[in-house]
Amino acid sequence: MNDQPIIITGISKGRAWVFGDNINTDIIIPFRFKSRTNDPYEMAKYAMYGFDPDFHKKISKGDILVAGRNFGGGSSREQAPVALKYAGISAVMAESFARIFYRNAFTIGLPALEIPEIKGKVNQGDELKIDIINFNAENIRTKEIFHAREVPEFMRQMLLEGGLVEYYKKYKQFPWIQT
Amino acid sequence: MQTTLSSVQQQERQDLSHIKNILDDKSLTFAEKVISIKNAETRNKKSRMIAVAGDIVIVDVDLAMAQDSTGPLAIRSLNEMGIDKLHDPSKALLVIDHTFPAADEKVANLHAMIRDFVSKHSCMIVEGSISHQHILEYFATPGMMLLGADSHTCQAGCVSAFACGIGSTEIAAVWATGQLWLRVPETIKINLSGTFNKGVFARDLILDHIGKVGEDGANYKALEWKFSTDFIKRQFSMDSRACVSNASMECGAKISVFPIDEITTQYLDENPRINNNIGSKIEIQPGTQAKYKDEFEIECDKIVPQVSGPDNVDKVHSVEELANVEIDQAFIGSSTNGRLEDLEIAARILKGRKVHKNTRCVVTPASVKVYQDAIRRGYVEIYLESGAVFTNATCGACVGTHLGALGENEICISSSSRNFVGRMGALSSKVYLASPATVAASAIEGKIADPRRYL
Numbered sequence: 001m002n003d004q005p006i007i008i009t010g011i012s013k014g015r016a017w018v019f020g021d022n023i024n025t026d027i028i029i030p031f032r033f034k035s036r037t038n039d040p041y042e043m044a045k046y047a048m049y050g051f052d053p054d055f056h057k058k059i060s061k062g063d064i065l066v067a068g069r070n071f072g073g074g075s076s077r078e079q080a081p082v083a084l085k086y087a088g089i090s091a092v093m094a095e096s097f098a099r100i101f102y103r104n105a106f107t108i109g110l111p112a113l114e115i116p117e118i119k120g121k122v123n124q125g126d127e128l129k130i131d132i133i134n135f136n137a138e139n140i141r142t143k144e145i146f147h148a149r150e151v152p153e154f155m156r157q158m159l160l161e162g163g164l165v166e167y168y169k170k171y172k173q174f175p176w177i178q179t
Numbered sequence: 180m181q182t183t184l185s186s187v188q189q190q191e192r193q194d195l196s197h198i199k200n201i202l203d204d205k206s207l208t209f210a211e212k213v214i215s216i217k218n219a220e221t222r223n224k225k226s227r228m229i230a231v232a233g234d235i236v237i238v239d240v241d242l243a244m245a246q247d248s249t250g251p252l253a254i255r256s257l258n259e260m261g262i263d264k265l266h267d268p269s270k271a272l273l274v275i276d277h278t279f280p281a282a283d284e285k286v287a288n289l290h291a292m293i294r295d296f297v298s299k300h301s302c303m304i305v306e307g308s309i310s311h312q313h314i315l316e317y318f319a320t321p322g323m324m325l326l327g328a329d330s331h332t333c334q335a336g337c338v339s340a341f342a343c344g345i346g347s348t349e350i351a352a353v354w355a356t357g358q359l360w361l362r363v364p365e366t367i368k369i370n371l372s373g374t375f376n377k378g379v380f381a382r383d384l385i386l387d388h389i390g391k392v393g394e395d396g397a398n399y400k401a402l403e404w405k406f407s408t409d410f411i412k413r414q415f416s417m418d419s420r421a422c423v424s425n426a427s428m429e430c431g432a433k434i435s436v437f438p439i440d441e442i443t444t445q446y447l448d449e450n451p452r453i454n455n456n457i458g459s460k461i462e463i464q465p466g467t468q469a470k471y472k473d474e475f476e477i478e479c480d481k482i483v484p485q486v487s488g489p490d491n492v493d494k495v496h497s498v499e500e501l502a503n504v505e506i507d508q509a510f511i512g513s514s515t516n517g518r519l520e521d522l523e524i525a526a527r528i529l530k531g532r533k534v535h536k537n538t539r540c541v542v543t544p545a546s547v548k549v550y551q552d553a554i555r556r557g558y559v560e561i562y563l564e565s566g567a568v569f570t571n572a573t574c575g576a577c578v579g580t581h582l583g584a585l586g587e588n589e590i591c592i593s594s595s596s597r598n599f600v601g602r603m604g605a606l607s608s609k610v611y612l613a614s615p616a617t618v619a620a621s622a623i624e625g626k627i628a629d630p631r632r633y634l
Contacts, residue, residue, distance in 0.1 A: 030601050031248065031277075049606075165259045
């Protein structure tokens with residue numbers, strides 16, 4: 001079993017998978033699968049199962065989800081962003097995110113870019129460039145650049161380190177503690 | 180020695196006066212007051228800060244909970260970070276409720292991992308009651324800061340606790356430090372007036388509201404519920420408040436809070452708290468001049484029995500619109516609607532009647548206490564006579580993990596929390612949400628049915 005953490009930093013490129021509004025956590029990973037393993041690679045086999053049980057086989061490493069409003073609504077399950085990340089998804093862009101999913105995505109090191117004007121600006125399969133240093137995204141086909149909603153600096157730092165666990169391993173401190 | 184004591188006393192006096200200033204502040208919402216009081220950054224400092232909506236604040240946490248589907252990941256994160264000591268084990272709670280008792284070997288192994296962790300750290304564990312109901316029955320106090328790795332943690336807002344859901348690794352961080360950062364939410368105020376008509380319950384009210392505002396209608400926001408009259412206040416028992424606070428998650432609310440009144444006091448008197456170490460009781464009333472992001476007036480008279488679904492909670496219809504949709508299963512239970520009041524109305528409707536021959540009816544209490552009360556009051560006998568199944572307390576059917584999962588193309592009407600695609604089983608199955616009364620009436624008819632003709 002591959003036990004190396006996947007760390008997504010700096011600039012990444014990938015193909016877009018476009019979804020609508022209210023993609024909830026039961027669609028991202030159903031309870032009965034996520035509650036029977038503690039292995040992120042096993043969770044990845046059920047990424048977006050509620051949309052297509054074979055989704056994890058159809059994506060390429062680095063692909064990016066682009067969604068409408070309220071991505072990740074519902075459950076607090078951290079397995080949702082974990083499944084996406086370990087399936088190879090390098091970022092999620094959405095018009096808006098549900099509160100707990102958004103926190104969890106930063107915590108586990110999956111870039112989540114809130115871009116209110118993204119609707120209709122990305123087609124299925126478009127090549128996208130995500131920059132989590134400057135917190136923006138580019139649709140390479142249209143050359144349009146989208147600025148994501150700003151986040152507190154400690155959240156961006158945590159993301160750049162690959163998530164809370166990786167941050168803590170490096171600094172022996174939680175990122176929100178100001179010294 | 181005397182100098183030290185006096186400086187401690189001085190500090191305590193300053194703390195108390197700071198808390199009093201916050202409590203008396205007319206301009207602050209409930210969320211602003213709790214977070215200001217729990218602010219860990221200004222504690223023991225001369226300069227005191229009042230936190231307002233939009234601020235990011237590190238707070239002291241009174242209780243941090245994880246359950247059997249979120250606890251294992253929290254434990255894994257603690258292990259990966261190399262943290263082997265909890266800040267205060269008496270403020271860490273693990274609850275085995277979702278797939279309890281273990282439905283299979285994989286689940287059993289994760290349960291064992293939780294028990295090992297609890298034994299190593301001497302933290303608290305509960306098995307066989309749904310976390311939110313157990314916390315309400317034994318732990319929740321007004322003004323406490325409760326974080327849980329479960330979205331429906333917000334239920335404890337029914338006793339005026341600041342209670343909200345977060346993820347597993349953040350719970351691990353709270354266990355390690357006793358603290359976490361929070362953004363102070365904006366608040367939406369909802370005024371309730373009128374009276375519930377026959378066959379209409381708290382669940383209908385919150386479904387109706389979610390239908391109006393949408394699944395993200397309160398995303399990142401706090402909800403403050405208000406009663407415009409004593410009459411409507413008395414119709415909101417603690418069970419009804421718990422239902423509303425719990426289901427507020429389905430419009431994205433961060434917290435959902437009821438005011439403290441005689442119903443709260445009576446509930447807390449009748450159900451003594453068992454852990455005095457967590458959350459000193461602080462009665463926090465929002466300021467009369469607090470700023471609200473939005474305000475709603477709900478006249479309860481205008482609400483009719485609601486049915487939501489399938490696939491999204493905000494797809495809300497009146498029961499008449501969906502009458503005659505045939506069902507394979509009727510489920511009464513979950514943390515949203517598995518309390519005594521819910522089991523009582525279901526028993527009233529099922530008494531002397533039979534569950535339809537083409538329908539299974541599953542009844543699941545929210546806690547061991549509710550289970551015992553249901554036996555004492557004779558409800559279990561009524562369910563069994565009617566042909567329904569009565570299970571142990573668990574989240575089982577609601578999340579499709581055991582005790583009532585759905586097969587291909589099956590249709591279920593349920594009092595549980597969500598109706599998302601594949602929530603209770605097969606992706607092709609469909610779930611409709613309604614009050615326990617509507618579910619019980621539907622169980623009898625084998626199709627979605629109006630409860631008013633049984634009351």
